[in-house]
Amino acid sequence: MVTKGLxxxxxxxxxxxxxxxxxxxxxxxxxxxxxxxxxxxxxFNELRRRIDGISQKVLAQALRQLERDGLVNxxxxxxxxxxxxxxxxxLGRTLSKTVDxxxxxxxxxxxxxxxxxxxxxxxxxx
Amino acid sequence: MVTKGLxxxxxxxxxxxxxxxxxxxxxxxxxxxxxxxxxxxxxFNELRRRIDGISQKVLAQALRQLERDGLVNxxxxxxxxxxxxxxxxxLGRTLSKTVDxxxxxxxxxxxxxxxxxxxxxxxxxx
DNA sequence: CAGAATCCAGCTCGATACTG
DNA sequence: CAGTATCGAGCTGGATTCTG
Numbered sequence: 001m002v003t004k005g006l007x008x009x010x011x012x013x014x015x016x017x018x019x020x021x022x023x024x025x026x027x028x029x030x031x032x033x034x035x036x037x038x039x040x041x042x043x044f045n046e047l048r049r050r051i052d053g054i055s056q057k058v059l060a061q062a063l064r065q066l067e068r069d070g071l072v073n074x075x076x077x078x079x080x081x082x083x084x085x086x087x088x089x090x091l092g093r094t095l096s097k098t099v100d101x102x103x104x105x106x107x108x109x110x111x112x113x114x115x116x117x118x119x120x121x122x123x124x125x126x
Numbered sequence: 127m128v129t130k131g132l133x134x135x136x137x138x139x140x141x142x143x144x145x146x147x148x149x150x151x152x153x154x155x156x157x158x159x160x161x162x163x164x165x166x167x168x169x170f171n172e173l174r175r176r177i178d179g180i181s182q183k184v185l186a187q188a189l190r191q192l193e194r195d196g197l198v199n200x201x202x203x204x205x206x207x208x209x210x211x212x213x214x215x216x217l218g219r220t221l222s223k224t225v226d227x228x229x230x231x232x233x234x235x236x237x238x239x240x241x242x243x244x245x246x247x248x249x250x251x252x
Numbered sequence: 253c254a255g256a257a258t259c260c261a262g263c264t265c266g267a268t269a270c271t272g
Numbered sequence: 273c274a275g276t277a278t279c280g281a282g283c284t285g286g287a288t289t290c291t292g
Binding site for chain 3: 056
């Protein structure tokens with residue numbers, strides 16, 4: 001049951017709006033898309049090409065979410081065929097900064113993580 | 127097949143080790159668990175109670191991943207019944223800082239996101 | 253208390269085909 | 273070019289039961 005006077009601060013409550021947002025942005029594709037758009041506007045198929053392994057369906061979904069959340073803009077140019085350019089919004093830019101920190105952490109520490117995994121797996125093997 | 131001379135920098139390559147790490151940590155449960163353990167060690171059922179909506183199965187999975195990645199410690203005390211305490215590792219602590227930034231962003235901007243969603247949905251209704 | 257094991261419904265995702 | 277629509281395979285995750 002949802003408490004009426006629910007405070008926004010408790011991220012650990014499933015009904016907390018903040019957690020609804022967190023669930024959305026703690027997604028690998030969003031992280032990657034935002035990271036790319038932070039540098040420059042990019043069109044659909046170019047994004048698809050740059051993000052190895054993403055399918056057209058999932059990319060379309062991710063972009064729609066990001067647009068709905070006000071994090072990216074979608075600009076349609078009615079050429080033939082049409083071109084659609086995605087760019088980051090001011091709000092999206094504030095997020096991309098913390099998201100960059102996440103990527104940076106991964107780059108810096110992946111070897112530590114790999115070592116930990118190998119140690120763990122050796123242990124589990126017995 | 128993983129290319130031998132693969133550089134660590136390209137997060138947008140599916141075979142990049144960094145992205146393997148990123149995929150793992152860009153997960154809502156990991157974010158929440160790390161956020162709690164950053165403050166104090168916590169036992170299994172207590173974590174379960176504090177994280178609203180997580181099932182025992184998923185929590186166990188998340189914790190095993192985090193332990194394997196070297197981000198949390200698992201300490202078993204052979205009382206009857208046993209108690210298992212999870213705590214954050216030094217490596218985990220470096221991550222929890224950037225992860226906190228993510229939570230903070232969500233808390234700070236969720237109203238902006240909600241407004242954007244409502245505007246988007248009004249638009250889509252027509 | 254802290255899980256592992258089982259079972260199964262539901263959702264996700266990729267592949268494919270089609271459209272403005 | 274930038275998608276949408278449809279359709280299965282498969283993975284995810286909840287509920288339940290059982291254990292040291």
